[in-house]
Amino acid sequence: MEQLIxxxxxxxxxxxxxxxxxxxxxxxxxxxxxxxxxxPFESGWIDRPKISGHYVxxxxxxxxxxxxxxxxxxxxxxxxxxxxxxxxxxITIFIFLGILGIGLVYIWKKGVFQWN
Amino acid sequence: MTYITTTQDTLFxxxxxxxxxxxxxxxxxxxxxxxxxRKHYLGYLATIIQVIALTTLLYTLFQGxxxxxxxxxxELTGTTLIPAAMVLLSGIFTTLTSINYLERHKxxxxxxxxxxxxxxxxxxxAITAAHLFLLFIAFEIFSFGCYIxxxxxxxxxxxxxxxxxxxxxxxxFSLFFLFSIALIYGQSGSLYFxxxxxxxPHRLLFPISxxxxxxxMLFKIAIIPLHQWVPDIYQGAPANVVMLIxxxxxxxxxxxxxxxLPPMIEHFKNPRFWIDILLILGLITMILGTLLALVQQNLKxxxxxxxxxxxxxxxxxxxxxxxxxxxxxxxALFTYFFIYLLMNSGIFAxxxxxxxxxxxxxxxDLAGLHQFSPFLYGIFILLLVAMVGLPxxxxxxxKLFLFKGIYLTGxxxxxxxTAIGLTxxxxxxxxxxxxxxxxxxxxxxxxxxxxxxxxxxxxxxxxGIILTGIIPxxxxxxxxxxxxx
Numbered sequence: 001m002e003q004l005i006x007x008x009x010x011x012x013x014x015x016x017x018x019x020x021x022x023x024x025x026x027x028x029x030x031x032x033x034x035x036x037x038x039x040p041f042e043s044g045w046i047d048r049p050k051i052s053g054h055y056v057x058x059x060x061x062x063x064x065x066x067x068x069x070x071x072x073x074x075x076x077x078x079x080x081x082x083x084x085x086x087x088x089x090x091i092t093i094f095i096f097l098g099i100l101g102i103g104l105v106y107i108w109k110k111g112v113f114q115w116n
Numbered sequence: 117m118t119y120i121t122t123t124q125d126t127l128f129x130x131x132x133x134x135x136x137x138x139x140x141x142x143x144x145x146x147x148x149x150x151x152x153x154r155k156h157y158l159g160y161l162a163t164i165i166q167v168i169a170l171t172t173l174l175y176t177l178f179q180g181x182x183x184x185x186x187x188x189x190x191e192l193t194g195t196t197l198i199p200a201a202m203v204l205l206s207g208i209f210t211t212l213t214s215i216n217y218l219e220r221h222k223x224x225x226x227x228x229x230x231x232x233x234x235x236x237x238x239x240x241x242a243i244t245a246a247h248l249f250l251l252f253i254a255f256e257i258f259s260f261g262c263y264i265x266x267x268x269x270x271x272x273x274x275x276x277x278x279x280x281x282x283x284x285x286x287x288x289f290s291l292f293f294l295f296s297i298a299l300i301y302g303q304s305g306s307l308y309f310x311x312x313x314x315x316x317p318h319r320l321l322f323p324i325s326x327x328x329x330x331x332x333m334l335f336k337i338a339i340i341p342l343h344q345w346v347p348d349i350y351q352g353a354p355a356n357v358v359m360l361i362x363x364x365x366x367x368x369x370x371x372x373x374x375x376x377l378p379p380m381i382e383h384f385k386n387p388r389f390w391i392d393i394l395l396i397l398g399l400i401t402m403i404l405g406t407l408l409a410l411v412q413q414n415l416k417x418x419x420x421x422x423x424x425x426x427x428x429x430x431x432x433x434x435x436x437x438x439x440x441x442x443x444x445x446x447x448a449l450f451t452y453f454f455i456y457l458l459m460n461s462g463i464f465a466x467x468x469x470x471x472x473x474x475x476x477x478x479x480x481d482l483a484g485l486h487q488f489s490p491f492l493y494g495i496f497i498l499l500l501v502a503m504v505g506l507p508x509x510x511x512x513x514x515k516l517f518l519f520k521g522i523y524l525t526g527x528x529x530x531x532x533x534t535a536i537g538l539t540x541x542x543x544x545x546x547x548x549x550x551x552x553x554x555x556x557x558x559x560x561x562x563x564x565x566x567x568x569x570x571x572x573x574x575x576x577x578x579x580g581i582i583l584t585g586i587i588p589x590x591x592x593x594x595x596x597x598x599x600x601x
Contacts, residue, residue, distance in 0.1 A: 099141070105145070106144060110148075
């Protein structure tokens with residue numbers, strides 16, 4: 001604890017100084033607000049709203065990839081201890097795969113794979 | 117405490133949790149192949165699923181044995197099963213009233229019921245969990261369900277506001293909860309509730325973990341200073357989702373607090389200081405809830421502040437329970453939960469019938485209710501009288517026993533007197549809707565359409581409130597019998 005005291009003093013002093021300087025510029029500095037100043041700075045360009053970002057399917061595929069990738073992450077360690085787990089392990093993993101399969105049917109019917 | 121080890125028995129006793137999950141997935145599948153004008157059948161199916169789950173849960177309860185599943189992850193005792201049954205009841209009320217609501221708003225989305233069932237499962241797990249991490253997972257399950265459900269009104273101008281205001285603080289406080297669990301693990305070396313009792317607390321870390329644990333809990337039950345979301349979410353979310361948020365979630369969190377606060381608070385050198393903080397928070401919540409409810413013009417916002425009054429009173433009861441763990445007070449608290457569940461579900465059922473696209477929930481919209489719907493009018497008045505706490509309704513019994521229990525623990529007679537005074541003031545809040553009902557409607561109003569589910573819910577609730585008011589003995593002795601140690 002004693003070794004920390006110099007560090008804490010330095011830290012406190014830095015924090016204090018930083019806050020005081022910031023406050024000082026806020027309170028003492030002159031203020032001339034105008035419209036261009038209030039706009040967000042965008043490298044000299046006038047800010048305008050973007051019409052669209054990425055194609056929606058991009059995100060859907062990303063999430064789907066993550067889901068089925070994690071499925072593999074679970075299946076690999078399961079394979080290594082498959083014999084020790086026996087029948088109950090087999091049933092459990094099939095329940096897991098079944099729930100994932102239901103998810104697949106769900107997104108299929110919802111039209112996630114139709115990329116028009 | 118009996119440990120359940122065989123697979124068959126484990127499967128049987130987990131049925132109350134399994135049935136809603138499997139039912140939810142079934143509804144998800146059926147929804148894909150159902151025509152959009154037949155989606156309301158999914159609502160009835162969801163109701164049946166919850167009734168079956170409730171039956172299996174009550175079967176376990178009436179066996180009268182304390183059970184432990186999954187090596188101590190889940191505890192099925194009277195103290196956990198009774199609030200679990202109440203949560204399922206809240207889910208049934210919510211499902212039955214949403215059928216009409218979704219039909220009227222032309223929301224033909226079967227996922228509503230799936231999310232509802234999965235939220236209910238999360239609530240059941242949170243109540244019965246005996247392990248901090250399972251509690252966290254359950255907390256997340258029901259929170260996620262509700263984050264989606266509150267924003268279910270498509271095209272509503274308030275939708276984005278509601279979701280963001282509920283989701284962002286909720287997610288933040290989930291992190292607080294997780295950090296608190298990590299700190300508790302650092303002190304105890306285990307996450308079972310039992311190890312919270314036996315751990316050796318750290319001088320500095322334990323208060324931090326205690327405060328961090330309180331944050332998500334007090335947020336969900338809207339105790340000051342974490343109450344700001346209440347009016348906006350209550351106004352913007354579908355009325356029957358609010359029904360679940362204000363009854364099911366609150367009952368679950370109160371049960372968690374009742375189970376976890378007594379072992380935690382004992383570790384403090386001066387427990388009375390922390391109990392007093394809780395008591396004062398409860399009292400301030402009651403005062404602020406009463407004052408703000410007095411000036412509301414929207415019925416849903418008014419009911420939001422009204423639920424804050426109830427939360428504050430229950431937190432006062434819980435802090436009194438921490439001073440002296442008295443069985444009579446515990447019974448009074450669970451009775452209060454049950455009657456609060458009936459009253460609040462009833463009022464939000466009526467609001468969900470009157471509401472249409474955020475219209476019809478201002479107090480002035482109630483004008484002429486006795487002309488265009490005498491049925492709703494009668495039940496509304498009964499529920500408001502119960503909310504005030506007048507005999508012969510259950511509201512009187514609930515308040516009487518809770519005030520008596522708090523007073524007898526001797527925690528703070530001034531606090532109890534203030535709470536009673538606030539209850540008297542709060543009668544003005546509940547009289548204002550009645551006043552508005554008797555005014556002449558300014559425009560032509562048509563009677564709202566009621567389905568069988570709405571009639572069933574409102575009838576069951578009003579019969580329940582009158583019965584608990586006239587003959588409270590059976591309910592009290594039932595709760596007393598099962599929650600006893």
